Amino acid sequence: MMVGEATLETRELIRDASQREAFLRLIGQYGPALTRLAGAYAGQNPEREDLFQEIAVAIWQAVPKFRGESSERTWLYRIAHNVAVSSMAKVHRRHQIEEGMPERFDRVSSASDAEQEALRVERLRLLSESIRSLPVPDREVILLHLEGLSYAEIEEVSGLSQSAIAARLTRIREKLRQKIGGREAGGR
Amino acid sequence: MNSGDELRELWCAQPLREQTKAEDLLVLVQRRTHSFDRMIAVRNLAECLAGGLVVLFFGWLGWRTQETLMRTGYFVVAAGAAWIIYYLVRYGNARVSADPSQSLTDYTRALVERYDHQIRLLKMVKYWYLLPIYTGLLITSVALFLEHGWRIPAWRDFAMPALYTAFFAAVWWLNEVYSVGRLRKQRARLLSMIEDCKLTRSGE
Numbered sequence: 214m215m216v217g218e219a220t221l222e223t224r225e226l227i228r229d230a231s232q233r234e235a236f237l238r239l240i241g242q243y244g245p246a247l248t249r250l251a252g253a254y255a256g257q258n259p260e261r262e263d264l265f266q267e268i269a270v271a272i273w274q275a276v277p278k279f280r281g282e283s284s285e286r287t288w289l290y291r292i293a294h295n296v297a298v299s300s301m302a303k304v305h306r307r308h309q310i311e312e313g314m315p316e317r318f319d320r321v322s323s324a325s326d327a328e329q330e331a332l333r334v335e336r337l338r339l340l341s342e343s344i345r346s347l348p349v350p351d352r353e354v355i356l357l358h359l360e361g362l363s364y365a366e367i368e369e370v371s372g373l374s375q376s377a378i379a380a381r382l383t384r385i386r387e388k389l390r391q392k393i394g395g396r397e398a399g400g401r
Numbered sequence: 402m403n404s405g406d407e408l409r410e411l412w413c414a415q416p417l418r419e420q421t422k423a424e425d426l427l428v429l430v431q432r433r434t435h436s437f438d439r440m441i442a443v444r445n446l447a448e449c450l451a452g453g454l455v456v457l458f459f460g461w462l463g464w465r466t467q468e469t470l471m472r473t474g475y476f477v478v479a480a481g482a483a484w485i486i487y488y489l490v491r492y493g494n495a496r497v498s499a500d501p502s503q504s505l506t507d508y509t510r511a512l513v514e515r516y517d518h519q520i521r522l523l524k525m526v527k528y529w530y531l532l533p534i535y536t537g538l539l540i541t542s543v544a545l546f547l548e549h550g551w552r553i554p555a556w557r558d559f560a561m562p563a564l565y566t567a568f569f570a571a572v573w574w575l576n577e578v579y580s581v582g583r584l585r586k587q588r589a590r591l592l593s594m595i596e597d598c599k600l601t602r603s604g605e
Contacts, residue, residue: 236430237423241423270434291501291504291505295505302512337415359412386408389408
């Protein structure tokens with residue numbers, strides 16, 4: 214009886230340690246990508262940070278259930294997008310207000326050319342705003358693409374066929390190009 | 402602007418402020434998970450304790466009272482509180498699990514089911530939560546009124562029934578109007594997202 218209990222306890226300790234280890238590795242590897250993803254759904258802090266933590270909680274809870282049926286990367290992005298979407302439904306009003314607010318990005322001090330840097334920051338702000346204005350399925354596809362996922366991986370996360378993804382990405386990229394280019398030209 | 406690669410380069414180069422360290426995030430996540438579990442456990446315990454106190458108090462009153470109608474009223478309140486405890490334990494904590502690692506459509510559908518469950522529970526509040534206790538209290542008020550003999554009732558006779566009726570009406574409004582309305586809005590937004598996904602998928 215004692216041996217059985219000790220084994221159970223040891224198993225739990227090992228399970229807890231491996232959950233902890235897996236979580237830390239995932240956050241270390243995908244933390245910046247998840248932060249960008251949270252920003253594409255929640256905009257400014259503190260909602261952005263709150264969504265990031267919500268995603269982290271979902272990942273922490275899902276780690277012990279991961280069976281390796283899909284790749285770790287697609288599994289993680291699927292969790293992140295799903296949590297972001299359900300969070301959007303809960304905080305819709307705040308989110309709508311924020312969508313109209315311009316986002317601020319810190320300028321990188323090491324940039325040699327101040328004008329170039331200002332242009333880059335402005336483009337980034339426009340890109341971010343444009344992505345946030347897209348419908349959820351388009352937003353999911355473009356974010357996965359921008360994070361470097363292959364068409365096969367995007368298919369695994371979104372459930373869209375690869376040909377549909379290709380067609381959609383062409384359309385979204387064109388839309389983003391027009392928005393960013395149009396606003397840049399209008400701003401000058 | 403720009404090719405897809407340029408967009409990607411721009412997107413991934415965005416400066417990320419206030420990036421939390423993985424170890425600190427783990428502490429935050431564990432705290433958040435534990436505090437949520439603890440909050441649920443404390444809420445359940447508080448509800449059961451409050452129900453238990455009502456059962457004991459009104460049961461004791463009923464046991465002490467000789468007058469039949471008054472005694473019936475007290476016992477109905479006590480039985481109503483016991484029923485509420487049973488209902489909360491049996492149905493209040495039954496959660497439809499929503500696994501975020503499934504597809505967006507399946508996940509949102511599971512969330513919608515969870516909303517439906519919560520809405521059903523809140524819409525039934527008047528039957529399983531308010532009605533049993535309210536009926537018991539009404540019986541005690543009638544018994545009290547009869548105790549004073551048949552006469553034209555004074556406004557004071559209505560003070561206590563008016564007070565608990567207002568309280569029960571407020572509880573009803575909070576649950577069935579305010580909370581259900583809020584949940585319905587969230588549910589509608591989720592459904593529109595599912596529709597959005599379905600439409601774009603069928604169109605391709």
